[in-house]
Amino acid sequence: MTKLKHFGCLKIKHFVLFITFMGMIACRQSQDRLINxxxxxxxxxxxxxxxDSISNFILPYHNHVEKMLDSTLAYASLDISKTDGIYNTTAGNLMADIILEQAAPIFKSRTGKDLDFVLLNHGGIRSSISKxxxxxxxxxxxxxxxxxxxxxxLKGQSVKEMLTYLIRSKRAHPIAGIQLVLDKDDSIKSLTxxxxxxxxxxxxxxATSDYLVSGGDDMFFFKDALKVTDIDYKIRNALIDYFTKVDTLAPIVDLRYYKIE
Incomplete structure (x- = not known):
């Protein structure tokens, strides 16, 4: 009789362990997998x-946005294009000059450092500005x-690599704060x-764009940057802020980058 009592006790223990084990399996979270x-x-x-109900709800917001987008901020005294110069263009000069003017005080206030120059990419200008x-x-x-x-x-050596890129690219990439003069054989005659x-x-x-720093347009010389500071200022917002504070846009093709013929 004693053996039977012990046997029953063992069966109860086994049953409890079995239920506990099954409960643990049931509580285990299933891992979802992406199949397709x-x-x-x-x-x-x-x-x-x-x-109609959705259209009528959106209409006031749509009209407000359209009004904000089309409100006159400034006046262009000429057609501003990225194809009106060989080494620099009116559109490129305008954009680079705007970034230099708008970004310099922000960078100065955050770091105490002065901005030296600007380099953007020709392909980043997606439209001309009509008169x-x-x-x-x-x-x-x-x-x-x-x-x-x-x-x-950028250390000086990286700036030299940048200049080599500009000369070989044969494109009017926007620059500001810098003057590059080429000799007849495309060698650098002067650089300030x-x-x-x-x-x-x-x-x-x-100053440049985050796209170029990541290697866009094959500007790999940025990979050797000593430091990168994102000033959290969209290039487009810089344009809008500049348009808001000036009356007339009148950029010209100048001597910031040219070749002696």
């Missing part, structure tokens, strides 16, 4: 009916991307930064 991704193209055309009124919409057309202005500290001759032993603070 599918997509299909939905064509939005005239076959889709407008929902006439200039609005916030103009800024969105010229710079539709969400690129931020960043300031990169903020009116001072270039010093290879110094490091320089260059």
């Amino acid at each position: 991704i599918e997509g299909k193209q939905l064509i939005v055309d005239s076959t889709y009916a407008v929902v 006439g009124k200039v609005s916030a919409r103009t800024a969105f057309e010229v710079m539709p991307f969400e690129n931020n202005t960043v300031v990169v500290e 930064i903020q009116g001072v001759p270039f010093d290879e032993k110094k490091s320089y603070y260059v």
